Amino acid sequence: MPQLIATVVTLILLLVSTLVVHFARREAAEIRRSTSAETQEMREEARELRSEAQRREERVAQREKDLAASQSATQKFQRTLDERASVIARDERRLADQRAGLERREQEALAAVAGLTAKEARERLIADQVKAAKDAALVEVRRVERATREDAQRRAREVLVQAMQRQTGEAASETATTWIDLPSEEMKGRIIGREGRNIRAFEALTGVNVMVEEGVNAVQLSSFDVERREIAEVTLRDLVEDGRIQPQRVEAAYARAVADVDQRHLDAGLDAIESAGVRGIPQEVAATLGRLRLRTSYGQNVLSHLVESARIAGDIALELGADAELARRGAFLHDIGKAFTHEREGTHAAIGAAYAKEHGESEHVVNAIAAHHDEVPQETLEAVIVQVADAVSASRPGARREDADGYVERMESLEHLVAEHEGVVKVVAMAAGREVRVVVEPDVVDDAGTRDLARTIAEHISKDFSFAGEIKVTVIRELRADAVAG
Missing domain, CATH: 3.30.1370.10 (K Homology domain, type 1)
Structure with missing residues (x-):
């Protein structure tokens, strides 16, 4: 029995060995076949690479041949140019010699005709040529100046028109x-x-x-x-x-x-600052600006004029490449002195410049305010822009009326004339100046004195005040007594 088992095992091992050898030979055959195919593909690729390399070598050789031909043509063209340049230089030298000879003979002929030496003739000819050149240059300078002036005027008109078109300010003026x-x-x-x-x-x-x-x-x-x-x-x-x-x-x-007057002034000033697009205005200055809402210049509201001027100045500065913030600020503050014309001595431009300096405005803004009526020279382009913006805002149709300020001045002078009398505490001109109401101090003027004062004032007006028609004078004496019951 053990021998039989050993025999079977031997047979099995022999069979396995045979199968292994068979599969190994078949796999080797497969490997040989695949290796042969890959080798064939590599040979084909190698042949294609050699063909491509040969074609590239042929193209490179052709390019080298073409480059050599081009260099040869270039060298030939350069030699031709050199020859032509040599001929031209020779001709120029010959022409220069001929011109010098002609000029020399011309000078000798002129000298012979005019009785001058060659040197004197040469100096005179040079002088004539210099004079002709100066005259031609002067004509050209005048032409350039005229063209420049016309271009500058055209450009200035364009800038002003563009700045004015952006504004939509009302043309209505103040009434009474x-x-x-x-x-x-x-x-x-x-x-x-x-x-x-x-x-x-x-x-x-x-x-x-x-x-x-x-x-x-x-x-x-x-x-x-x-x-x-x-x-x-x-x-x-x-x-x-x-x-x-x-x-x-x-x-x-x-x-x-x-x-509430002060609060209304401040509110109006703050609204104007926002409308003008100006930043960093102190509250005290804003209140002062607000006072201008009740001021007019030839019928034009001063605060509205400042807002409009600031907008125009900003637009002009942007067109000219100037400092728009500085121009807008200077234009917005240029008439601030009009809030103090009844309180301080001097022109409104000088008063406004001093007020702006007191409140920390820059020297450029102060100069723009002081110079907008040419009382001092303008130191910056922005100061000139402020003056232009002021003129544009004031001169637009409907902005101002001469008779409005004349009327106000006439009424104020009438009130000042009546206020000079002793005992008068308040004077009001009413009904377009046809009536004057006078309030007197009851401790100074008694009941009988009111009639005499009314007559005296009427005579004073007739003598020193020019008016058409009649002016009614009413003197009011009112005595009030207050007591507090505690």
Whole structure:
């Protein structure tokens, strides 16, 4: 039995060995076949690479041949150019010699004709040529100057037109009246009051005429003094909103309107600063600017003029490549001195420049303010732009009216004339100067003295004030006594 098992095992091992040898031979045959195929492919690729290399060598050789031919042609062309340049140089030398000979013979001929030596003739010829050259240069300079001037004027017109087109400022100027709409016809009766006591108290307190017309649901406030008219407007709007109108409430509303003047100035100044696009204005300066909302120059509102000038100056500066912020700031502040013309000595330009310097403005802004009426020289391009913007804003159609300022000056001079009399504490010119109301100090002028003062003032006006028609003088003496019950 063990022998049989050994025999079987031997047979199995022999069979396995035979199978292994068979599979190994078949795998070797497969490897030989694949290796042969790869070898054939590599040979084909090698043949293609050799063919491509040969073609590239042929192209390189052809390019070298073409480059050699091109270099040969270039060298031939260069030799031709050199030969031509040599011929031209020889001809130029020959022509120069001929020209020198001709000039020499010409000078000798001129000298013989004019009785001059060759040197003198040469100097005269040179002088004539220099003079001709100077004349030609002068003509050319004048032509260039004229063309430059025309171009500069055209460019200046373009810049101004573009700056003006960007602005849409109103052409309406300040008037001497203000309309206030009323909620109903009944409000007119309340404003007038019983036997007119409310309207009399309002006019006496504010110094403004109140005109009530039939068929119009509004009342009109009339006064040449825009500050009085503005306070009267605020007072009346307050009364209309409250609805209860009587002399005591008129006085209370008037007191509130007067107390809020500074806040209204500040609000107007801040609004103008925002509209003009200027930054970093101190609050005190903003309040001063706000005071200009009630000032006019030939009928043009000064604060609106400053805002418009700032916008125009900024646009012009941008077109010219100047400092737009500086130009806009200088234009916005250039008339700030008009807020102090009744308080300080000097022109509004000088006053404004000093005020700006006091509040930390730069020297360029101060110069732009001081120089906008040519009182001092302009030191920067922006100062010139400020002056131009001021002129453009003031000269546009409808911006200003000569008669408006003349009217205001006439009314102010009338009030100043009457205020000179002793005992007078308040003077109000009303009804376009046809009436003057004078409030006197009761401790200085008694009841009998009011008639004498009215007559004296009327005679003074007739003598020293030029006017057409009649002026009614009303002297008011009012004694009030206050006491507090505790």
